[in-house]
Amino acid sequence: MRLTTKGRYAVTAMLDLALHHAQEPIALADIARRQGISLSYLEQLFARLRKQGLVDSARGPGGGYRLGRPPAEISIANVIQAVDEKVDATRCGGKMNCQGEERCLTHDLWSGLSDQIHEFLDAISLAQLVEKRDGKNGAARQTGSIQFYPSAPDKMAKTKAALGL
Amino acid sequence: MRLTTKGRYAVTAMLDLALHHAQEPIALADIARRQGISLSYLEQLFARLRKQGLVDSARGPGGGYRLGRPPAEISIANVIQAVDEKVDATRCGGKMNCQGEERCLTHDLWSGLSDQIHEFLDAISLAQLVEKRDGKNGAARQTGSIQFYPSAPDKMAKTKAALGL
């Protein structure tokens, strides 16, 4: 799991879409203007988001993009993975041909952590982020009260367990 | 909070050090060989880690690096922040001069999430990762039972609260 500006742009754009969910399709040009991201870069990102089914597109005048499924069913991890093609984190692909005991050991530790991060981000949906701030007006950062991904209770349990709770 | 290969290398190297904690200093050449990271890159990373006091260095034959403080007192977030100089995540530095309502809105959502990720990683120490696999031999990834950062119980509570628990 990697977390770069690319993923941040994608999440930001998807949040923008989620805020206009169930309305007319949103043109990328609007998102570009609102979020301060270049149109051409957005086009590149949305090509991938579309391939993953995270968004639907409509061409022509009045066209644009819509969320491919309800915001509650799109996790942050979904979005990031769609645009940030995964790099073989361990560099020994599934800890084979990984010579030396020490190496596999640290690689195991890292990939364990990496899994935790992934589960963490997979437990947060677009809907949650949006709902969260509907309660408080604009004070989204002070009080962090993020709920778990509701449509995947099994993952929630898993993440809770992972946190030792 | 950014999560790139650079941070991964740093964490991997620090884990390697943690595994040899309280022994002789470890030469970077050893880590480079064991973890498959270029020596020169490690030298650059460790220059930063040293400046942050996360490691101590010893020169001369038999020299190398040691952890700067007990592994239980070094969080993953510490390591990543030391090498990955922070990028202004919102691009409107603290949500000022952020024209347009929509923009600040999504930026708030993002920075809230970003804070969560940071707290999450700050709640995991090197010691925990190492201890974790001491129980199970090599099966570190299947059962994720990461404990919270023991020397910072306040942060643990904060993270728990952030998760809505």
Added chain:
DNA sequence: TCTATTGTTGATAAAATTAGTCAGGTATAG
């Protein structure tokens, strides 16, 4: 004490990867 060895430190630059731009094409509503 002198010297060879091992290893750090810092600067600089090349190679490789990633991020972002640009110029054109395609579909569609009016």
Added chain:
DNA sequence: CTATACCTGACTAATTTTATCAACAATAGA
């Protein structure tokens, strides 16, 4: 038709990673 907005692929810029080099520090052994 035509204006809008998606789509695609080639291109450039920026960053990350590796490599090279020149000093410097500490130690072991003669």
